[in-house]
Amino acid sequence: MLPFALQAVSECPAHADLALALGAEFEPIAVDDAQAELDALAAALTPLRHATPRDQLTGCAAVVAERYASAEEPQRIARGCVLDDLLLHRVLANGHGHPIALTVVAVEAGRRVGIPLGVVGRGREQYLAHAGLADPHVADLGAEGAVVDLDGREQEVGWQCAHQVAALLLNRIAARAERIGHMTWALQAAELRLALPAGAETRERMERDLERVRARLN
Numbered sequence: 001m002l003p004f005a006l007q008a009v010s011e012c013p014a015h016a017d018l019a020l021a022l023g024a025e026f027e028p029i030a031v032d033d034a035q036a037e038l039d040a041l042a043a044a045l046t047p048l049r050h051a052t053p054r055d056q057l058t059g060c061a062a063v064v065a066e067r068y069a070s071a072e073e074p075q076r077i078a079r080g081c082v083l084d085d086l087l088l089h090r091v092l093a094n095g096h097g098h099p100i101a102l103t104v105v106a107v108e109a110g111r112r113v114g115i116p117l118g119v120v121g122r123g124r125e126q127y128l129a130h131a132g133l134a135d136p137h138v139a140d141l142g143a144e145g146a147v148v149d150l151d152g153r154e155q156e157v158g159w160q161c162a163h164q165v166a167a168l169l170l171n172r173i174a175a176r177a178e179r180i181g182h183m184t185w186a187l188q189a190a191e192l193r194l195a196l197p198a199g200a201e202t203r204e205r206m207e208r209d210l211e212r213v214r215a216r217l218n
Contacts, residue, residue, distance in 0.1 A: 070143070
């Protein structure tokens, strides 16, 4: 597995590859176990290979929702579990995760069987989408894979690459870590965000946030 810093500067890493590398920055991970779980999930999607795009979208969402519970955050925020639903390897091992992490799981399982799924969204609103579906329908992994009609809002959301999704995960890790006073994790998340590609205004904001976290740590 390529380190996070190398994938962060590559043009188009897979969502799951970058998310797993992100997790490895916070703790040692069993990559083989994570890959085996993703392979098993992909095998469950094999019957959908020749289905229509809409059936592939809803079918993949349903399979993921059946295997993994959605959790906006751990029921008990503590130093030992604050990242459980955000780090992809923990999500795969524990069977529950934040909707963003579950969407990454679905995208990767689909990719392994040739189903072109991706992440679309805006701000804190993220969905599972199918590249071959003409209708503006997406699946919400935070609501057990329910179909959402984005009719009239198509221009408000966009495809989210692996770098953008990694930034969203790091934002949440940093916020939670600060909330419980784990400033080492908060600092690490702020530093990792700066490895990702970003526009000048966004980068300036991230640099200011990094300095703020460093000041709190000291």
